[in-house]
Amino acid sequence: MFLYTKDAPKGDLRKVYGETLVQLGEKDPKMCVLDADLSTSTKTAMFGNKFPERFFNVGIDEQNLIGVASGLAYDKDRVVFASSFSMFLTGRAWEIIRQHVGYNELPVKLVATHTGITVGPDGASHQMNEDMAIMRAIPNMRVIVPADSNILKKILYKVYETPGPFYVRLTREKFPIVYPEDVEFEIGKGFVLKEGKDITIVAVGLMVSHALDAATILKEKYGIDAEVIDPVSVKPIDADLIAESAKKTGKVVTIEEHSTIGGLGDAVLEALSTKAPVPTMKIGIPDTYGESGTAQELLRKFELMPDQLAERIYKFLQKVG
Amino acid sequence: MEKKASLEELKEIARQARIETLKAIYLAGSGHPGGSLSIMDILVALYFGGYVNVDPKEPYKPDRDRVILSKGHAAPAFYTILAFKGFFEKELLYTLRKLGSPLQGHVSRKHTPGVEASTGSLGQGLSIALGMALKAKVDGMDYKTYALLSDGELQEGMTWEAAMTAKHFKPKNLIAIIDNNNIQLDDFVPNVNSGIYPIEDKFQACGWHTITIDGHDYKQILEALDEATAVAKEKPVAIRAITVKGKGVSFMENTPAWHGKAPDREKFIQAMKDLGVSEKEIEEFLAKYDKK
Numbered sequence: 107m108f109l110y111t112k113d114a115p116k117g118d119l120r121k122v123y124g125e126t127l128v129q130l131g132e133k134d135p136k137m138c139v140l141d142a143d144l145s146t147s148t149k150t151a152m153f154g155n156k157f158p159e160r161f162f163n164v165g166i167d168e169q170n171l172i173g174v175a176s177g178l179a180y181d182k183d184r185v186v187f188a189s190s191f192s193m194f195l196t197g198r199a200w201e202i203i204r205q206h207v208g209y210n211e212l213p214v215k216l217v218a219t220h221t222g223i224t225v226g227p228d229g230a231s232h233q234m235n236e237d238m239a240i241m242r243a244i245p246n247m248r249v250i251v252p253a254d255s256n257i258l259k260k261i262l263y264k265v266y267e268t269p270g271p272f273y274v275r276l277t278r279e280k281f282p283i284v285y286p287e288d289v290e291f292e293i294g295k296g297f298v299l300k301e302g303k304d305i306t307i308v309a310v311g312l313m314v315s316h317a318l319d320a321a322t323i324l325k326e327k328y329g330i331d332a333e334v335i336d337p338v339s340v341k342p343i344d345a346d347l348i349a350e351s352a353k354k355t356g357k358v359v360t361i362e363e364h365s366t367i368g369g370l371g372d373a374v375l376e377a378l379s380t381k382a383p384v385p386t387m388k389i390g391i392p393d394t395y396g397e398s399g400t401a402q403e404l405l406r407k408f409e410l411m412p413d414q415l416a417e418r419i420y421k422f423l424q425k426v427g
Numbered sequence: 428m429e430k431k432a433s434l435e436e437l438k439e440i441a442r443q444a445r446i447e448t449l450k451a452i453y454l455a456g457s458g459h460p461g462g463s464l465s466i467m468d469i470l471v472a473l474y475f476g477g478y479v480n481v482d483p484k485e486p487y488k489p490d491r492d493r494v495i496l497s498k499g500h501a502a503p504a505f506y507t508i509l510a511f512k513g514f515f516e517k518e519l520l521y522t523l524r525k526l527g528s529p530l531q532g533h534v535s536r537k538h539t540p541g542v543e544a545s546t547g548s549l550g551q552g553l554s555i556a557l558g559m560a561l562k563a564k565v566d567g568m569d570y571k572t573y574a575l576l577s578d579g580e581l582q583e584g585m586t587w588e589a590a591m592t593a594k595h596f597k598p599k600n601l602i603a604i605i606d607n608n609n610i611q612l613d614d615f616v617p618n619v620n621s622g623i624y625p626i627e628d629k630f631q632a633c634g635w636h637t638i639t640i641d642g643h644d645y646k647q648i649l650e651a652l653d654e655a656t657a658v659a660k661e662k663p664v665a666i667r668a669i670t671v672k673g674k675g676v677s678f679m680e681n682t683p684a685w686h687g688k689a690p691d692r693e694k695f696i697q698a699m700k701d702l703g704v705s706e707k708e709i710e711e712f713l714a715k716y717d718k719k
Contacts, residue, residue, distance in 0.1 A: 164588075165592065169551075174561065174592070176558060209535075
């Protein structure tokens with residue numbers, strides 16, 4: 107069912123976002139798209155070039171970006187996509203999102219690029235490691251994290267056709283293809299990408315392919331048989347799928363390119379705490395800031411490369427037995 | 428649209444609305460009387476002077492005019508006007524701020540018909556209004572969008588993000604009205620952050636047409652709204668309405684302390700008398716509704 111191999115080709119999430127916006131815009135003459143002076147990077151410019159009368163590049167003012175998007179969406183008679191880099195979209199405009207988009211359940215679809223440390227050379231100011239935490243905390247907000255460009259396309263269609271607000275977390279980096287083109291996405295439904303009996307690894311985004319590679323290393327080096335789950339939807343999260351796996355393996359590791367505070371790890375712990383409390387380790391960015399460097403260098407510094415993940419998981423297993 | 432009220436009728440509606448607003452705040456035991464009373468004449472002129480096309484039977488019909496109460500703490504005044512327009516029963520006003528009431532402490536579109544945007548966090552309404560006005564352009568509609576701002580919230584940067592952006596996108600029929608009562612929570616505006624002045628120059632620099640009026644003089648309000656609705660077809664309009672915080676109640680007028688607290692029984696009775704309510708009517712109201 108799944109395509110992923112160690113040498114899988116890479117897919118461009120941002121390009122797929124731009125192309126899908128154009129497809130949706132052709133289908134739906136009322137849909138509007140907004141950006142805050144990053145449209146050539148987020149690729150919303152592809153929509154803007156095609157439908158200039160329904161595209162609003164408001165400039166560098168993210169609070170106003172969400173205000174205008176909300177004003178367009180308050181009657182709930184159209185879908186509005188709003189994009190920027192995650193730091194500014196979710197961080198700068200958090201309260202406006204909370205007061206209008208979340209509270210009033212507006213059909214505003216927030217799609218952010220440039221998340222996590224793989225933003226790279228721009229450094230800590232642009233490396234958004236807290237977005238899942240702050241978006242997850244908003245009532246009515248759903249948080250979706252694609253592991254590749256194939257599932258992203260399905261996510262965008264689902265987000266478009268489902269009423270209410272969403273946050274979709276994209277990255278600057280291209281991701282290895284994990285899913286086939288005909289993958290089906292449902293909100294709150296995850297995938298078991300590799301079955302195993304010794305430990306459950308739950309990962310999202312770029313970390314899905316890293317988790318699959320780490321599972322291969324664990325098997326080859328230590329004979330450990332890891333199960334790998336991609337929940338895709340971090341809120342709502344597929345608690346039953348993860349709990350079933352946890353009951354089987356008895357141990358869970360979460361991996362995210364995000365702070366270990368408030369993101370995937372905590373979403374999984376919240377689910378397991380009532381359904382299947384088992385020893386759990388959260389892997390992600392510790393309670394600190396990033397710095398400049400290449401994406402690969404930073405992933406290694408924060409011990410998120412597959413070989414490093416395999417060692418960390420092995421040590422965890424040694425400790426919990 | 429229904430027939431416009433005369434100047435005398437507008438003044439009487441406003442007197443009644445001030446009475447009901449203060450009754451609601453008194454029974455709630457909390458709320459914002461000062462800013463509710465200062466914007467009342469503007470609200471009455473908009474809704475009863477023939478400037479806002481709304482239908483209480485179909486509160487969200489697509490071609491309605493939009494009024495965004497950016498200064499969401501003036502909720503009691505806004506609810507009173509909505510009740511007077513027939514959006515809900517007047518008695519509902521006396522449930523203001525109570526658990527389970529549709530009349531939330533700050534206006535919420537989730538709870539109350541006739542409310543366009545859920546506000547209360549200042550500085551956001553002009554941006555919302557801009558989005559609604561741009562929607563009219565996208566959809567080829569002619570409705571008007573009014574944003575009612577406080578002077579204090581001009582200190583919020585987001586207000587100016589919206590003001591600048593309006594110049595760029597040329598929305599249709601966008602009118603901002605600033606309730607310039609010159610008082611914010613802590614003190615008189617110039618004692619907190621005088622940088623909001625001059626107001627007109629800032630909006631003009633952002634490409635807006637500006638009008639300055641006495642926000643309690645109906646002749647001036649109506650003339651300003653006539654001018655604004657005409658000019659707003661071409662460019663956004665900001666009306667600076669110079670008002671008196673707590674207008675109509677002697678001890679509340681121009682007093683920062685009455686920004687955000689409810690009167691006690693004694694002060695409430697005094698306020699009712701200021702607004703021309705007879706002792707008998709006050710007694711009857713208190714006997715029926717005051718459970719304190």
